[in-house]
Amino acid sequence: MSDDRAENRYDFRAIEQKWQQIWAESGLFRVPDHSDRPKFYALVFFPYPSGAGISIGHCKNYIPLDVVARFKRMQGYNVLHPMGWDAFGQPAENEAIKQGRNPGEMVSEYAANYKRQLNRVGISYDWSREINSSHPDYYRWTQWFFLLLYRRGLAYRGTAPINWCPQCKTGLANEEVVAGQCWRCGTTVEKRPMPQWYFKITAYAERLLAGLDTIQWPEGIKMMQREWIGxxxxxxxxxxxxxxxxxxxxxxxxxxxxxxxxxxxxxxxxxxxxxxxxxxxxxxxxxxxxxxxxxxxxxxxxxxxxxxxxxxxxxxxxxxxxxxxxxxxxxxxxxxxxxxxxxxxxxxxxxxxxxxxxxxxxxxxxxxxxxxxxxxxxxxxxxxxxxxxxxxxxxxxxxxxxxxxxxxxxxxxxxxxxxxNYRLRDWLISRQRYWGAPIPMIHCAQCGIVPVPEDQLPVLLPPVEKYQPTGTGESPLAGIPEFVHTTCPQCGAPARRETDTMGGFACSSWYFLRFADPHNDREPFSQRAVDYWLPVDLYSGGAEHAVMHLLYARFWTKVLYDAGLIRFEEPFTRLRNQGMLLAWTPGRRVSAAEAGQTGDETDAGEPIEDWKVLKPEERLTIPEDQWEYRWVKMSKSLRNVVTPDEMAEQYGADSLRLYILFAAPFEETVLWKDAGGVEAANRFLNRVWRIWHDLRPHYRDDWRVHLPATRAGLNADERRLRRKLHQTLRKLGEDIENFRFNTGVAALMEFTNELSAFRNALASTTPTATQQLLISESLETLVLMMAPVTPHMADELWSQLGKPGSTLEQMWPAYEPEAAAEEQITIVVQVNGKVRDRLQVAPDTPQEAIERMALDCEKVRAELNGKQVHRIVSVPGKLVNVVLRESAPGLQ
RNA sequence: GCCGAAGUGGCGGAAUGGCAGACGCGGUGGUCUCAAAAACCAUUAGGGGCAACCCUGUGUGGGUUCGACUCCCACCUUCGGCACCA
The missing domain is CATH 3.90.740.10 (Valyl/Leucyl/Isoleucyl-tRNA synthetase, editing domain)
Known part of the structure; x- marks a missing residue:
């Protein structure tokens, strides 16, 4: 039935490019600040944009959440789905030092690349709300919050001995010390006394504990936070x-x-x-x-x-x-x-x-x-x-x-x-680093520590030639006289600025609020915007942030609540953690001595116990039969990264999306060996494309008007198609809601198989008027069902039905319970718990009738021989179990 | 050491007390083709049987139950987290 006309080919490259352009030009993803629709706020942990770009590992989080965002929008919600950049911090600074570049420039460049990649897989972010934590118009408010905490007695200067990393030449929070080593560079941490700024998170220990009972988070994460608070x-x-x-x-x-x-x-x-x-x-x-x-x-x-x-x-x-x-x-x-x-x-x-x-x-x-x-x-x-x-x-x-x-x-x-007593310790916020928000404090010989007045914010990070750590333990800012020298806001005498900057967790402790009102230059956010959008309804990210980020963000939220700025105490109502994506990576065994060496920094990856990733030159010199593969996380340093760009180029963004959803449950680790799974997804989409176009000539735009009248007259095959359609509609909706994307996609595939069988049964005959109506319903509903999952193809098919706009603007169709109901159910007949036969009955068959039929069937009668029925267990709609017992001796 | 999650065909996985293996990958056979690819159809847990069918089977060993992948106990393996917390 297929022909080779150009429009019948699934040209994903052209389709995806076309629709991404239309979406961008029409501002389809722009979210109105206010609406009569109920709101839904779907958020992913905002990333630090690295030079490596995103891998398909990142997509394991972003794609499923995009599906939920799109689905919710079709369900009639006003959906906030924003993205921004966690741009401050040591990785950016270290990278900038290495490259001899300005970190701000570098981050902007990397962020632009991330944005390009995310658009390439069709994620529906509202880019008009993009934020960057290293921009003065953002960190101005981070500083403002620091002052708020200070005023409320929650920011203080402590001089207790701190963890000192001799490699990074900076202090580390207790939380940033992993097994006695710096969590960034792995250097053994020393103790060194240093005056530091702390946030008094311990004052909130009890409330942080109690709040856990009010939120829908994975139990494991809650448990880790409880243990952490201790x-x-x-x-x-x-x-x-x-x-x-x-x-x-x-x-x-x-x-x-x-x-x-x-x-x-x-x-x-x-x-x-x-x-x-x-x-x-x-x-x-x-x-x-x-x-x-x-x-x-x-x-x-x-x-x-x-x-x-x-x-x-x-x-x-x-x-x-x-x-x-x-x-x-x-x-x-x-x-x-x-x-x-x-x-x-x-x-x-x-x-x-x-x-x-x-x-x-x-x-x-x-x-x-x-x-x-x-x-x-x-x-x-x-x-x-x-x-x-x-x-x-x-x-x-x-x-x-x-x-x-x-x-x-x-x-x-x-x-x-x-x-x-609590194990939780106060949060060390000071960093002796350049690339962070300067702590807005001034040291005056007369007045002591004086906060920078709010109208003088932001305290700008000065442009600087050298931002290497001083090595004395002071921030590079201490070496810049123009920055350090100022006057005391209280007495006007010469004074010194605080030269420590804030750790990155400060920026990420309130960014979810800024998305509600990202361009506000008078306040961090308007009460009205935050009242409407917050709290975040669905938050998703890796389990590695189980304690630190999620605890700090909860702490700030409670402080802001106490300050009367917001009206909720928990920022993230529902939390989900996506599984990791591991890549099958070639390496070689190394001796314990070699593994123990720190080696040069450009080495291909850190040694993992007794194993090292092969360097490119080693891939040429070491014969393949000596390679030893292992599953390790996808990362640039391990040279095992697969990017969404290459997958989109080869198989299409929709294929990648489908694969990510289908490969495994959301929370599970996925093992990546080759692109076979993406190829299979592409094959499925080709199949849908073909079947859909085979049936397209029979589509009638007016099917909704005429279909109800024909319902009573459908034959078994026709009823079967409708049943499957409405069952799929029901299941897919439930599965997206519950993060069971893999079975949701499977349901779509089952429906496609059913539609294919229906098409095949038509052979070359012309469908009846009734069949045309059914086909029309199926074609249109299928497109809408695919819309959250494979939005490019859905919009293309939608336009080929002659309809304007995007599927994203359509309502998610309601399923008809009567159409989805089974006509016949299978009752399993067991004898002593073993399946012996099956009965096909109408769903409303009385239980006694089913039991009679069960006892009457041949298989059961054969087993009955010489035994007596001890008991019959019936589970309505499911099974009948006939429990037999050997006849008492003497009766036989 | 402690806490948590998991263990199901050749592979990814489905089924959370009621038909084990949905869906997909891979394999096999067929249709189409000069041929191949693609596509379509059929088949595919293992063992036995000409067959109808029968037996076995969800990491291992026990238990509860009419019935267990699912619940309980013990153990093994893998992964993640925490680790002298007074």
Whole structure:
């Protein structure tokens, strides 16, 4: 039936180019600020635009969200689907330094390339709302928010020792230290004291925890945030130091074991260490502190190493029994958690137990699991069993309730108080870097720290020749006199500007608000715009941002809520994480020694354990049978990137979109070996194209008027086609809604198969009037169903039906439940749980009739022989299970 | 070590207590063609049988149930996250 006329060829290149141009020229994706339609805000994590451009890995997130955005728009929502650039930060700066270029210029160029690529796959972003976090008209407001936090007492300067990366020559947040190493460059992190700006996120710990119960996020992400916040209930108790006025405050989750505290341990960095060290112990203590400082985080955090520590020479008094107990320092106690000091209860804490055994410190049992148990026979600590055997609570069980009673008792006695402690630490916002938003603060000799007045914002990043880190730990901005020298806004005296810039997470903590009102130059956003668009209804990105970005953004949102700027407390109502895309990558085994070397920076990829990606020259010199392939993430440095451009060129953007959706569930990791899947998608689209054009001559524009009258007269095949059509319409809609794109696409394929069979059955006969109406309904509905998924082809076919405009402006068709209903259902007949037969019945067949038919069918009768029916289990609409039992002996 | 997710044909995957393998890839056979490609049709978990059919089968071993890929217990493997948190 097909012919070779030009219009019958699926020329995806011409079609995609044509429609992308029409969409751009007509402003199809521009979203009105206000509308009578309900709003829907669909957002993807805004990317840092790198020179490598986007790979099909990025598409794994952007394409599905575009499908949802388009679908929602067809459902009648006013959809905000924006995109922008997370342009500040160390990667951009490092790249700029390497290339000797201006980072701003570079980022703009890279962003333009991203934009081109995203347009090439037909993503429906409203580019009129594009934002760039490194533009002054954006970071002006980032600075404005800094001042807001400062005014509310949530930005402060701290001087605690910070993580120092000697490679990046910059401080790192605790969150940015991965396994003791810089998360960017992998260099081992050192400690160095430096005055820093912090945001007091810990003040919001409880609300950040509580808010998690109100949002639709993956449970795994919520759990990670809960763990990160790390709430634990316990008590603070003061231990007086023997023969001194000093007291040591400790935090414990187990105040009920106070009676078993036989020593104390301070972190080596604890401020009291100096004073509590007796002269005879000083040499050893100093040596230990130095050793602990030299140790990397990695070494200190190894859980399985032998506990070490040093006695300070001083004693503390256990407040519950006035026992004199020795004070130690040990590196397993961390200054950053609790109070940096612990009471040690060897009988009930395994770490304390190991320490006590090693240094021959007495062990006192507070709980006993049997009456004869002694501390001498103890093999390991008893954390959560037994009955208390001393003190005023003797006889109490080892439970949370006992802990609570003891806390109450401590408060009554004035010995301690119940407290809630969090693992969460304040957010280090300072960066000693050039490429970030300058912190809008001024240091005045007279007035101290003074905020830059709002009307003087933005504090502009000065153009600069050299933005290499100074190496002294100060920002490159410190080397620019024109920037540093200013006058105090309060007293007018000469003053110095703060030279630290803000870390990138500041920019990304509010960008979702700016999209609502991106060009506002009087305020960060208008109340009206944010009230209409926010919160984000659907947010999607990689799970690697599970904690940091998503926690910081939630924190800012709560602060803005408290400041009365917005009316919601959680920024992202629904969150989804897309799976990774891994590429099958050739490499070679390397020796442990070679893998351990850092190597030169231009090396093809970081070593992954004992394996390295092949460099281009190695691909020529090493024979292929010695290549060892592995699945690794697509990245430019690994030389395994496949770009959407090349896929679009070869198979079409619609084919790529279809493939990404169909390959695997959204959350799953996809393994990329070759373009076979995209090719298959292209084949499917060709098939649709062909079938559709074969039937196109029978299309009647007036089918909606005439179809209802013919419904009663349809034959079985005709009803079958309609049924499949409306079932597909239903399933595809549900699947897009629930992020089950792969089965949604499968449904489209099933319908296509059905339509193909219908076409084949027509053979060369002319369809009846009724059949023409059915064909018309199918052709038009199919185009609309494909619109969110393969928008270029859908718009082309739409125009070939003689209709104006874009499918995006059409309503998503409602399915007819009666048409989608099954006429016959299959009832499975089981005997003892094994399938023996199937019955075709009308859906409304009474249950008794079905059971009678089941018992009556030949297969069941054959099994019945010599047995009796014990029971019949019926599941309406699904199955009948006949449970047989051997006849009782003697009856046979 | 702890927490989480997952394990199904040759491959990607479908089915969340009720027909295991939808849909697609790959394979096989056929139609069309001088031939090939494309397309179309049929077939495709494994084993047995001429056949109708029968048996086995969702990482391994147990359990619950009329019935288990699905729920429970133990273990194995893979991936992700966290790691002395007092």
């Amino acid at each position: 709430r634990s209930e316990g008590a603070e108790v003061d231990f007086p130091v023997a023969g001194s006025n000093d007291t040591i405050r400790i935090f414990t989750t187990r105040p009920d074991t106070l009676w078993g505290a036989t020593f104390m341990v301070l972190a080596p960095e604890h401020p009291l260490v100096e004073r509590l060290t007796t002269p005879d112990r000083r040499a050893e203590v100093t040596a230990y502190i130095q050793k602990a400082q030299r140790e990397t985080e990695v070494e200190r955090q190894a859980t399985d190493r032998v506990k070490t520590g040093v006695f300070l020479g001083s004693y503390a008094i256990n407040p519950v029994n006035n026992q004199k107990i020795p004070i130690y320092i040990a590196d397993y106690v961390l200054m950053g958690y609790g109070t940096g000091a612990i009471m040690a209860v060897p009988a009930h804490d395994q770490r304390d137990f190991e320490f006590a055994r090693k240094y021959h410190i007495p062990i006192t049992l507070v709980y006993r699991t049997d009456a004869h148990q002694t501390s001498e026979t103890l093999q390991q600590a008893i954390p959560d069993q037994g009955t208390m055997c001393l003190g005023p609570f003797a006889g109490a069980p080892n439970t949370r309730d006992t802990v609570r009673r003891v806390i109450q008792w401590l408060e009554e006695q004035g010995l301690g108080r119940g407290v809630v």
